[in-house]
Amino acid sequence: MHGLPRLIALLNTKIKTSLTIIDGIYGLEKGPDFLGTPHRTNLVIAGKDIYSCDFIGAMVIGMRPEETEYLKEYATIQGRSLSLDGIEVKGESIDGVAHKFEWRLSYEDIFQQARIRGIEIQDLGESCCSGCMAILSAFSAVFSKDNPGVALEGVEICMGREVRAKGDSKKVFLLGNCAIATHKDLKQGIKIGGCPPPILNTLVTMVRNTLPPKRFAKIMMSRMIKNIGIKMRIYDEAFPAFGVYALPEFDKNHFQR
16 A cells, blocks of 8 residues: 555665575566466575665566666665665676566466466556465466366456456456455455455355356365365375476475485
């Protein structure tokens, strides 16, 4: 509500750091959550100055610091330069390790990777908080894994205060209190309240209203059995985006002790 870039900048004026470390062993493209695409970069950035580290970090992933809003805010507040002048870089050269990472994740990409058709999610804008985004990410992962290749018709998901539902959608899900408040005049909207909405309620509501009854019952039974297995620690389930966690770039042995 108050501008996330400025709040990030202000937060970093209050946190007194003696060492800043950026773990770039893996770089996550189309992140920042678990549906992004990882790339093995084998890089660690460390320094005594938090601004310098983030400045270099932005350059390493192909972002221009002078166009990165929270770095601009921090530079203004602290009277810092938005140039590389004055930052001493040791070790590897920036050009030698930089990768151009595409930043924004389209949730529709996740459904397309699972060959799911008929779901539309507009650009969420800047008013949609990380709570609802996390719920949407979790739903996208679970729904895509459980229903690869399914064809839906005219389904739209709205979140945040900025998005307005399109008039031609047959089913509009209003995810979160902000979307519900924005669409007070949309009587046929399917409301999933909460700040953020509970993931189970979100999943049940969307699956029940998009899939045939038999398919819905099958999915819910499967999810219940899997959840029991997870709680008993006899089943472990991950939700990678389709086809991105492949060898040799992503080696699970790298994480084993």
